[in-house]
Amino acid sequence: MAASGLIALASGLGIAVTLLAQPTPAATTPFPDFLAAVRAEALTRGIREATVAEAFRDLEPVEKVLERDRGQAEFTLSLDDYLKRRLTRPTIRAGRTMAERHRSLLGKVSTAYGVDARVLVAVWGLESNFGRFTGVRPTVPVLATLAWDGRRGEFFRQQLFDALTIVDRGDIALGKLKGSWAGALGQVQFMPSSYLTWAVDFDKDGDRDVWSSMPDVFGSIGNYLQQHGWTPGRWGYAVVIPPAAREKVMSVPLRDQGCRAERTLSQPRALLDWRKLGVTLANGKPVPASVRDASLLAIDSRTYLVTANYEALLGYNCAHTYALSVALLADRL
Numbered sequence: 442m443a444a445s446g447l448i449a450l451a452s453g454l455g456i457a458v459t460l461l462a463q464p465t466p467a468a469t470t471p472f473p474d475f476l477a478a479v480r481a482e483a484l485t486r487g488i489r490e491a492t493v494a495e496a497f498r499d500l501e502p503v504e505k506v507l508e509r510d511r512g513q514a515e516f517t518l519s520l521d522d523y524l525k526r527r528l529t530r531p532t533i534r535a536g537r538t539m540a541e542r543h544r545s546l547l548g549k550v551s552t553a554y555g556v557d558a559r560v561l562v563a564v565w566g567l568e569s570n571f572g573r574f575t576g577v578r579p580t581v582p583v584l585a586t587l588a589w590d591g592r593r594g595e596f597f598r599q600q601l602f603d604a605l606t607i608v609d610r611g612d613i614a615l616g617k618l619k620g621s622w623a624g625a626l627g628q629v630q631f632m633p634s635s636y637l638t639w640a641v642d643f644d645k646d647g648d649r650d651v652w653s654s655m656p657d658v659f660g661s662i663g664n665y666l667q668q669h670g671w672t673p674g675r676w677g678y679a680v681v682i683p684p685a686a687r688e689k690v691m692s693v694p695l696r697d698q699g700c701r702a703e704r705t706l707s708q709p710r711a712l713l714d715w716r717k718l719g720v721t722l723a724n725g726k727p728v729p730a731s732v733r734d735a736s737l738l739a740i741d742s743r744t745y746l747v748t749a750n751y752e753a754l755l756g757y758n759c760a761h762t763y764a765l766s767v768a769l770l771a772d773r774l
Contacts, residue, residue, distance in 0.1 A: 472502050475589045479598070483605055492609040502586040503578070509622040520741040523762040527567060528770055536566050536774045546656060550643065554663030555673045563771040564662050564757065568630040575627050575652060576620035580604050584624045584633075600624055603633035612636075612649065627651030628658045631665075639665040669756035670749045676768045677735065677747035679723035686719025693718075693737060700759035703752065709734035715746055740765075 470478075476497055483493045518526070540547065540562045547558035562571075569575055584604055587597035604624065608615045620626040626636055629651045640649040643660025650657045682690050693707045710718075712735050716728040720737075728746065735746040740761050745751075754764035 469591070470589070472589055476500060476585065479585070479588070479601065483602060486602060486606075488602070488605045488609045492605060492615075495615055496581045496605055496608065497585075500582055500585055502589060503582050506578075506583050506586045506622050507590060518762065520743065520762055520765065524766060524769065527766045528773070532566060533770065533773050535571055536562050536770060539566070539571050540774055543655060543659070547659060550656075550659040550663045553643075553660070554667040554671075556663045556666050556671050557673075557771065559771040559774040560666070560671075560676075560767065561659050561662050562774060563767045564666075564754075565628060565658065567763070567766055567770065568625075569628040572628045572655075572658070576622075576625065576630075578619060578622055580618045580620050580624050580626065580633070581615070583620070583622060587624065597624070600633050603637055607633055607636060613652070617652075629661050629665075631661065635665065639668060665757065666753045669753040671753040672750065674733070674750060675748060676750040676754065676771070677738075677745045678728065680715075680720050680728065680744050680746050681723055681725075682744060683719055683721065690715075690718050690720060690737065696736075700755070702755055702759045702761050702764075705738070705740075705761070706747065706752075707737040709736045711735075712746065720746065 480493050480497060484490060536559075540558060543562075544558075547561055550556070550561060551558045565571060581601065581604055584597050584601040588594050588601050590597075604618065607613060608618055618626070621630060623632075625632055627650075629640070631640060631651060636649070636651065639661060640651050640657070641660045641664045642649045642657060644654055644656035646654070648654070648657070649661070651661050693710065696704050696706055696708060698704070699706075712728050712731045712733060715735065715737070716730060720728055722728060733748060735748050738745045738747050738751075738761065743765075745765075751764055751768060754767050755761075757767075758764070
């Protein structure tokens with residue numbers, strides 16, 4: 442989903458996280474009191490009372506949502522296990538079929554936003570199984586539950602207000618506002634804030650329809666990635682660090698800003714600098730002597746030099762398992 446996330450990493454190695462099978466809410470405020478406060482704030486934000494009343498009628502927390510929130514595969518599986526689950530032969534075959542089926546439209550979107558068509562298909566495929574799954578859970582109860590929970594309450598509280606805004610503006614009827622267990626919407630699986638900011642009306646019909654309009658689906662993905670720093674070019678390279686070069690390479694400091702996944706990337710260096718430090722491509726060839734910066738990513742048994750395009754994928758979902766799945770699927774398409 443297009444939202445920030447957390448991943449447990451240490452010394453560049455993926456670590457599985459043990460989670461409670463039956464989570465209990467972190468909230469201390471009774472749910473009715475929480476809803477009353479949210480209702481009052483929604484009205485001060487200019488959301489119509491009729492919209493709020495309809496959205497909150499008979500609203501109850503959804504326990505299943507809390508269970509899913511604590512057990513996300515992006516954060517509980519090793520990279521290799523995650524890739525085996527995501528990059529299956531059927532997924533790759535479906536991606537190639539869809540890329541061919543939408544070739545003309547993908548070309549137009551790629552030209553408009555500078556994002557490779559294969560990347561557009563890879564994001565779409567991994568987010569919604571090529572449009573087959575857009576979510577069936579009513580979004581407002583999901584977001585209300587996660588906002589009340591308190592573990593990431595402030596983030597989901599804002600998403601709840603944004604979802605109410607989407608309904609209040611008439612973008613979609615409340616009864617049709619459904620998505621994932623985390624509140625992600627449509628074939629692009631945008632959180633409500635991402636929908637309001639980055640969804641586009643690529644087919645120019647007056648609606649930003651990320652549920653059923655393929656031009657709007659691909660256009661919104663392209664716009665999102667472009668606005669998060671994607672430029673024409675590669676996402677990265679699989680590399681090898683020879684034993685003699687390891688000490689020098691690993692002395693390049695890690696970042697001290699960004700989400701947790703971003704903070705496990707090294708500070709960026711020009712590719713020529715990485716070559717001078719002794720890094721080689723996995724196929725044995727020298728690292729290209731490009732002026733473009735890249736950062737070192739070491740995760741499980743894999744090592745990559747990743748560009749700003751990879752960071753745009755982390756903007757969609759800040760977990761290396763997710764970003765690498767998209768990148769590697771795009772390569773295989």
